[in-house]
Amino acid sequence: MGLLEDIKAKAAARKKTIVLCEGEDKRVVEAAAKITAEGIAKIVLIGNAEECAKVAPGVDLTGITLIDPLTSDKTKEYAKILYEARKAKGMTEEQAAEQAKDRTMFGALMLKAGDVDGYVSGACHSTANTLRPGLQVVKTAPGIKTVSSCFIMIAPKDENKYNPDGVAVFADCAINIEPDAQQLADIAVSSAKTARDIAGIEPRVAMLSFSTKGSGNDDKFFKSVPKMQEATALAKAMAPDLALDGEFQFDAAVAPEVGQLKAPGSKVAGHANVFVFPNINAGNIGYKIAQRFGGYMAIGPVCQGFARPLNDLSRGCNVEDIVATVAVTALQAE
Numbered sequence: 001m002g003l004l005e006d007i008k009a010k011a012a013a014r015k016k017t018i019v020l021c022e023g024e025d026k027r028v029v030e031a032a033a034k035i036t037a038e039g040i041a042k043i044v045l046i047g048n049a050e051e052c053a054k055v056a057p058g059v060d061l062t063g064i065t066l067i068d069p070l071t072s073d074k075t076k077e078y079a080k081i082l083y084e085a086r087k088a089k090g091m092t093e094e095q096a097a098e099q100a101k102d103r104t105m106f107g108a109l110m111l112k113a114g115d116v117d118g119y120v121s122g123a124c125h126s127t128a129n130t131l132r133p134g135l136q137v138v139k140t141a142p143g144i145k146t147v148s149s150c151f152i153m154i155a156p157k158d159e160n161k162y163n164p165d166g167v168a169v170f171a172d173c174a175i176n177i178e179p180d181a182q183q184l185a186d187i188a189v190s191s192a193k194t195a196r197d198i199a200g201i202e203p204r205v206a207m208l209s210f211s212t213k214g215s216g217n218d219d220k221f222f223k224s225v226p227k228m229q230e231a232t233a234l235a236k237a238m239a240p241d242l243a244l245d246g247e248f249q250f251d252a253a254v255a256p257e258v259g260q261l262k263a264p265g266s267k268v269a270g271h272a273n274v275f276v277f278p279n280i281n282a283g284n285i286g287y288k289i290a291q292r293f294g295g296y297m298a299i300g301p302v303c304q305g306f307a308r309p310l311n312d313l314s315r316g317c318n319v320e321d322i323v324a325t326v327a328v329t330a331l332q333a334e
């Protein structure tokens with residue numbers, strides 16, 4: 001069974017309830033029906049029956065719970081939760097009452113209230129609009145200050161010389177633009193959790209750079225080498241039992257002969273399967289190189305570090321992408 005099928009099967013066994021916020025989108029309605037028919041999760045779809053019938057005529061909505069913030073008797077309760085979460089930031093009760101009717105905010109409030117186990121949106125909203133409600137009300141997991149994202153990278157064939165697991169985790173390729181050392185440490189610890197929980201591998205985390213153990217420096221420019229060294233130390237302090245090391249060039253991270261030469265004694269050098277990039281440019285370019293030149297399949301971005309699981313879809317997603325994201329979200333749920 002491939003990893004994606006495995007994720008869907010594990011999700012189905014967990015019977016979690018996931019909210020899909022965009023009942024106005026044909027792909028989302030179709031995915032809701034498919035997920036329900038295949039038993040991958042229980043779906044709450046934000047929207048109403050007339051609208052769904054209009055955008056996705058003929059789709060069977062049996063078993064899907066539809067909820068419309070404009071008519072729901074929950075909206076007032078959620079507005080109170082929103083007001084309590086944001087009053088210190090200057091939100092008034094009137095503003096909370098208005099914002100709770102927004103579908104993505106309503107979905108995030110359902111998650112915060114514990115009425116669903118996970119949240120998926122973003123088929124027709126930007127990343128910022130999809131994640132902001134979560135950042136504002138769901139907030140981060142204990143011990144983590146940074147929400148981040150990763151891609152689960154599946155090798156084109158099971159065996160790969162530099163990736164014997166056949167799967168790797170790349171982070172952060174989609175959220176944090178220029179993370180500082182503490183944010184990089186949070187990304188490393190969260191990515192190790194995703195590697196275990198979703199990719200099903202025992203993480204060996206490499207903090208990536210153009211330098212290996214001080215071989216290069218950029219003191220006159222961005223000081224990214226000392227930043228990665230500091231991030232490595234912080235991540236080790238956060239998760240002392242985690243196999244994590246750096247800073248490494250990519251070849252020192254994955255090729256045993258290079259790792260041994262450049263970082264003798266490191267348990268991670270030459271054997272890494274989780275890769276933390278120094279910034280979003282490196283991460284985003286890196287995962288796309290693996291996809292296009294290396295033939296890897298990318299699952300994600302998978303959001304990590306939230307107190308409860310929220311995930312963002314690409315606006316170019318198809319029905320299968322939504323199904324996969326719901327399955328991943330169900331596995332992230334407690």
Ligand SMILES: CC(C)(COP(=O)(O)OP(=O)(O)OC[C@H]1O[C@@H](n2cnc3c(N)ncnc32)[C@H](O)[C@@H]1OP(=O)(O)O)[C@@H](O)C(=O)NCCC(=O)NCCS
Nearest residue numbers: 127128131132135136140145146147148173174175176177
């Ligand atoms: C994640 C992102 C969407 C947040 O943007 P934003 O909504 O403008 O964020 P804000 O700066 O207004 O912050 C909103 C709140 O979230 C918090 N926050 C923002 N980013 C956070 C993060 N990564 N982790 C934890 N909290 C975060 C802020 O501290 C703030 O909290 P507060 O209002 O309680 O003080 C933004 O970092 C982003 O746009 N990243 C790049 C996304 C992108 O273009 N990706 C390309 C796709 S491949």
